[in-house]
Amino acid sequence: SQELEQSPQSLIVQEGKNLTINCTSSKTLYGLYWYKQKYGEGLIFLMMLQKGGEEKSHEKITAKLDEKKQQSSLHITASQPSHAGIYLCGADVFGSGNTGKLIFGQGTTLQVKP
C-alpha cells in the first residue's frame, strides 16, 4: 500500500470554482511539500509545511498541515486555467538526520475548464 495517499487522482473543475486536494500519511510528516508539475517537466515548488496546524498561503493557493501531522490539504480558490497541471505532495517521513529524501503521493491531475 502507498505510504502517502493523495486524493483525488484527477479533478476537473469549472474556472472560478474552489477545489481541495488531500495528502494523507500513515506516518508522521516531518516535512510536507507541495509541488506543481506540467507533464514531462520539472517540479515547481509551491509550499512547505512542518509544524502541526501550520497554514501557508501564496496567491490563491493555501496549504494546511493538521495538528497530528499526518494529513495535509491544498486548497485553490477561484481556480484559473493557469492552475491546471499535476499536483504532487512530497513528504519527509524519516525525521531527524534526513538530508532531503522524500516520498511522493500519486499525484492529482487538475483540469480547469474555461
Add this chain to the structure above:
Amino acid sequence: GAVVSQHPSRVICKSGTSVKIECRSLDFQATTMFWYRQFPKQSLMLMATSNEGSKATYEQGVEKDKFLINHASLTLSTLTVTSAHPEDSSFYICSAGGQGVSTDTQYFGPGTRLTVL
C-alpha cells in the same frame, strides 16, 4: 535561490546502449543527491540516494548494476543507465540535499526524459 541543473534534458538512444545523466548543484554544495524516476502519469519513485565520496544507497527493487550512480564531487552526481532497454524509458529527476542545505524548498532539477528505442 539554489539551482540544480540536469543534462541532458532529453535523450533518445538505441536499446543496449548506456546513457549518462548529470545532476549539478550550481551555487551550493550538495553532500547528498537523490535520484527519482517518473513513469507517464505516475508519481516520483525514489531510486537511490547518492552520497559524495561514498557508495549510493539504492531503494528496494532498483538494480544497482543497472543504474550506476557516481557522486564524485560536492556539485555533481551522475546516473548511468547501462544497457538501456525500452522499459527504462522514463523521466528521471534529481534533487539536491545534505547537511547545511536548507530543506525549506527542496531543490529539484528540471528532469531528463529518456527514450530507449
